[in-house]
Amino acid sequence: MFSADRMPTSEDSLVSIETEPTPPNLPRPASLTALFWAISGIALQGFGGVLAVVQRELVEKKQWLTTEEFVEDWAVSQIMPGPNVVNLALIIGDRYFGWRGALVALAGMLTFPLFVVMALTIGLAGIGHLPAVQGALRGMGAVSAGLIAGTGIRLVPALRSNAMGTLACTLIAGLVFIAIAFLRVPLAWTLLGIGLPAFFWALHRIRTLSTGPKELV
Numbered sequence: 259m260f261s262a263d264r265m266p267t268s269e270d271s272l273v274s275i276e277t278e279p280t281p282p283n284l285p286r287p288a289s290l291t292a293l294f295w296a297i298s299g300i301a302l303q304g305f306g307g308v309l310a311v312v313q314r315e316l317v318e319k320k321q322w323l324t325t326e327e328f329v330e331d332w333a334v335s336q337i338m339p340g341p342n343v344v345n346l347a348l349i350i351g352d353r354y355f356g357w358r359g360a361l362v363a364l365a366g367m368l369t370f371p372l373f374v375v376m377a378l379t380i381g382l383a384g385i386g387h388l389p390a391v392q393g394a395l396r397g398m399g400a401v402s403a404g405l406i407a408g409t410g411i412r413l414v415p416a417l418r419s420n421a422m423g424t425l426a427c428t429l430i431a432g433l434v435f436i437a438i439a440f441l442r443v444p445l446a447w448t449l450l451g452i453g454l455p456a457f458f459w460a461l462h463r464i465r466t467l468s469t470g471p472k473e474l475v
Contacts, residue, residue, distance in 0.1 A: 312328075
């Protein structure tokens with residue numbers, strides 16, 4: 259509240275904006291056991307379309323992550339060595355329970371799929387050459403591609419809050435798609451040629467936005 263003998267200034271409005279209460283925290287796994295079974299459930303559903311499963315389970319159902327957080331964590335998972343979903347599980351486990359959570363999430367991601375893969379390997383050893391089996395595998399590949407594409411489209415609105423701006427994000431995504439899908443540029447060169455300039459542009463934009471409010475004082 260302002261006193262009657264003084265009008266509010268721009269500095270007062272800035273302080274009131276900065277002291278607004280933060281939104282309530284998102285739900286989180288109740289225990290390491292809950293984390294293990296949640297990650298295991300995701301792993302057992304991810305037959306090729308794991309991106310769609312992870313986004314639906316973590317963002318829409320469990321709400322452990324916002325869409326923006328999921329996009330950022332998934333981007334980090336993609337540029338790190340190793341399977342994307344395993345990297346994401348490590349990030350999420352470490353975020354909630356530290357190194358113990360990371361190990362539990364890793365165990366949840368690998369334990370049951372290991373048994374499934376071994377069973378499928380043994381079962382397909384004698385029938386993998388049959389046309390019906392090969393056709394089924396190709397069909398599952400097409401479904402997986404559709405799931406990934408659909409999830410990617412659903413994540414596009416999260417770019418509105420990206421520091422780089424929607425136009426820059428669209429341009430970078432288009433360049434990466436052209437480089438990999440049509441020009442067949444190796445991933446390492448794509449990261450260096452497009453990802454590195456994008457990183458410096460994002461850093462510039464973050465610094466610009468962080469210093470912007472100070473100019474109003």
